[in-house]
Amino acid sequence: MLETSARLLQLLSLLQMRREWSGQELADRLEITTRTVRRDVDKLRALGYPVGASVGVGGGYRLGAGAEMPPLLLDDQEVLAVALGLDAVTTGPVSDMAEASAGALSKLRQVMPSRLRHRLDALSLEAVPRTRGQASVSAAVLTDIAATCHRQERLRFEYRRGDGTESRREAEPYRLVRNGMRWYLVAFDLGRDDWRSFRVDRMVPKTPTGPRFAPRDLPAGGASRFLERSIGEVYRQASARVRVHAPLEVIAPMVSDAWGTIESGDESSCELTMYSTSLTSIARWLHAFDADFSVLSPDELRGELTAVADHHEHLAARYRRACGP
Template identity: 45%
Template sequence: MSEAGTTERVLRLLGLLQQRPVWTGPELATRLGVTTRSIRRDVDRLRALGYPVNATQGVGGGYQLGAGRALPPLLLDDEEAIATAVSLRLAAGGTVTGASEAAVRALTKLDQVLPRRLRAGVRALQGAIATLDGHRFEVDAEALLLLARACRDTVRIEFGYVDLAGAATRRRTEPYQLVATGSRWYLVAFDLDREDWRTFRLDRLRDPRITTLRFSPRAHPPAVELVQRAISVAAYPEPVRLLLHADAETVRRQVPATVAVIESRGPGRCLLEAGARDPAWVLLHAARLGHRFEVLGPAAVRELAAELGRRLAEAAGPSTSH
């Protein structure tokens, strides 16, 4: 076979190895129309280029593309290349410090090697995409990776933390999971000094340090639900509780998860809990959903609902019906 043919086959082999975790030699030979001996030679060629291809013997063995000390070139098909380019474009407006610049550099490199047929399509997509950044809360990329490793390795971490009131404390925690809400990152962890689960905003976290103390994972609440309740309900002194005459899934499609907690109360009924500095906003938004609802509490909010109802009735003027 010519050198060009061999190169094409090696690239096809690399593409197959990237598609699934393990391939046997006979499977690869059948897919590429060659002998298993040729597969062994092609694997050696990939290794020489820096691709860490692992080989295991026996039942369940085969060839596997592993992780190496350096990042070799990736082989992307058309759909993967377009998806990567668009994702990098969106990452350029992200919330991780340094990631925007890294995304721009990676996007530039990708653009240089894209085939002409794809480059025009990718640029058209990029030109059509705009992001409304608003107020972003950036977090340090190294700190994010450190916390992720601590969650993975189940080791305790210590860090300084500044709460909403500006008070600074030092925390000792068992980290569980990182949660991103779009504009902010949160760490869900068990606070050893307070003996309870806590959520920590990463932009308020200072000087995180991994200790050498491992821990056994505790029974834990779902991290996403814990963060949702922390930012939509627990952050306020007394949340508004409404009983809506609608299915929970219907209301969840209407109300962002960062705004309220929705719990089913049977067919056609659900509980909405939401905090707000001004409870009137919760009542007005609930009224706009288009469902009947009742105010369960607090008592002051029931009185407020009655007052708002009187004001709205007056604003509508006298009834014209006879």
């Protein structure tokens, strides 16, 4: 009896893994005969599971929809992966899922074998909770936007840019994409007549949604690649060329492709192009090379360097005054 029950559960697990199995494939996986497969399928049907079957070449068994599914059948590694994922939700970018994830984790833990509970306890980690001001979105907003994407309906929303300016947008939403701790919507902005990415934590969706739209082809590489390019453009709004008076072999390991390119260099100096959100940011960051440097372009960077130097002179004087005579 126990062997048969275990085999039925394993058969259910296989039927959930993919759309269709042939009788011979199931027999091979379960190490039984095709006749026993047919009998086990009949037993599942008697228990209320809608297992469909088709005959002929290409025929097989499939698990239909409409009946209550059995408990999830996961191996040890899958159980731990789900548990750790639920634990991570508490400090993730979705703001109101901590209670739900804790409840789900508690229920999952109750049905774990003791060996897995011990492993999960050993893997328990403490995480720094989200702080106010950190980008987060509600599960309801994510669900509403995802549903609008699925229904292919226009989305109207208020949007706040990084500089604080607000505007009303209407777009054709396509995909939600997570990058690090932030959620983005990749959509076709009807007002700009172009593809755009929007930070979801800066969006306030409006109801009702707009009419349905005919889907367009996503930009090259899909939504994730488009988002990478969009974020990269933000961090390359300003550029400058400088000569750092230090050997190339010393400077090269400090330069990342994400924000800089070395153009030339030798044992005494090297020239590089740097990218950032502003020239102010570049001016403040140049101290990291811990070496003298010269500005090649643009001239506006010299003004930013002067402002940084003045700031540090005032700061140095303040510290010296604090030390007394």
